[in-house]
Amino acid sequence: MNLLPIPAFSDNYIWILHHRQQAIVVDPGEAQPVLQALDRLGLTLQAILITHHHGDHTDGVAPLCQATQAVVYGPARESMPAGTVALRGGDAFSALGVSWRVIDVPGHTAGHIAYYGEQPDQAPLLFCGDTLFSGGCGRLFEGTPAQMQASLDTLAALPDDTRVCCAHEYTLSNLKFACAVEPGNTALLQYQSLCQDLRARHQPTLPSRIGHERDINPFLRTRVPAVVAAAQAHAGTPIDRCDPVAVLAQLREWKNIF
Numbered sequence: 518m519n520l521l522p523i524p525a526f527s528d529n530y531i532w533i534l535h536h537r538q539q540a541i542v543v544d545p546g547e548a549q550p551v552l553q554a555l556d557r558l559g560l561t562l563q564a565i566l567i568t569h570h571h572g573d574h575t576d577g578v579a580p581l582c583q584a585t586q587a588v589v590y591g592p593a594r595e596s597m598p599a600g601t602v603a604l605r606g607g608d609a610f611s612a613l614g615v616s617w618r619v620i621d622v623p624g625h626t627a628g629h630i631a632y633y634g635e636q637p638d639q640a641p642l643l644f645c646g647d648t649l650f651s652g653g654c655g656r657l658f659e660g661t662p663a664q665m666q667a668s669l670d671t672l673a674a675l676p677d678d679t680r681v682c683c684a685h686e687y688t689l690s691n692l693k694f695a696c697a698v699e700p701g702n703t704a705l706l707q708y709q710s711l712c713q714d715l716r717a718r719h720q721p722t723l724p725s726r727i728g729h730e731r732d733i734n735p736f737l738r739t740r741v742p743a744v745v746a747a748a749q750a751h752a753g754t755p756i757d758r759c760d761p762v763a764v765l766a767q768l769r770e771w772k773n774i775f
Contacts, residue, residue, distance in 0.1 A: 518615075518639060520682070522721050523550045528686045529573055530723065532644060534613060539563045541613050542587075543632070543644045544684050545577035552584060564612040567591035567601070568646025569629040574684060588612075594628025604630060615642070622648040622672065624665030625655030633675065640678040643727070648672070650683045651712075651725040652691030652705075654736040656773065662766035666739065669765075673737045677728030688712050688722040691734075694775045698735040698747045698768065705733040739764040 522530040532543040540560040562585040593603035606621030647655035739761035748767040
């Protein structure tokens with residue numbers, strides 16, 4: 518099983534997972550990069566997985582379906598292209614020989630879903646769209662801080678070695694913010710150095726790992742005293758230290774203007 522991030526637009530990744538001559542793609546905002554990769558690798562597109570309705574994740578679906586007849590899976594609670602197999606949290610299906618479990622992760626959008634796949638002898642896969650980024654999380658365009666906190670808690674509970682395949686190369690900017698929140702986090706500083714080196718060599722920083730994100734991502738660390746203190750200091754007003762939702766809300770507002 519081979520995993521490949523295809524760059525799209527300025528900072529998107531369209532993920533291709535392929536085995537032998539069959540492939541699936543995740544969040545194809547553009548069709549052409551996918552078609553080129555399929556042709557180059559000699560692959561047949563079996564399925565398209567969509568995490569949420571934003572155009573930079575869906576605009577390539579129609580031309581890909583016209584070219585390949587792939588089955589499309591997407592969130593039941595959002596407007597999707599015609600013919601999409603509608604999925605909700607707890608649903609399961611098989612594609613490319615992988616058993617996929619659907620997880621509801623509202624926050625960035627109201628009906629956002631993620632796909633968690635397990636396969637023998639390889640680390641699990643998480644296609645999480647714009648909910649969880651390496652070192653960060655998505656903006657709250659439609660959901661609430663409480664929804665995002667619950668979604669991130671669910672993802673953080675996945676196995677440590679789960680590969681985090683998010684949809685944007687936002688890592689360096691996220692880590693710059695994370696360092697402002699937790700400047701004494703040694704694991705974070707080491708990871709920032711590694712990612713800077715990868716980007717200097719034009720390499721992706723993704724996929725990350727869930728276990729690692731728990732150590733460095735402030736949005737997964739809303740119960741850590743140093744993160745709570747930083748959020749409170751930035752707010753300039755008291756924050757309930759026992760309320761991770763309030764901490765996340767302040768972190769997200771801070772990141773929006775960082």
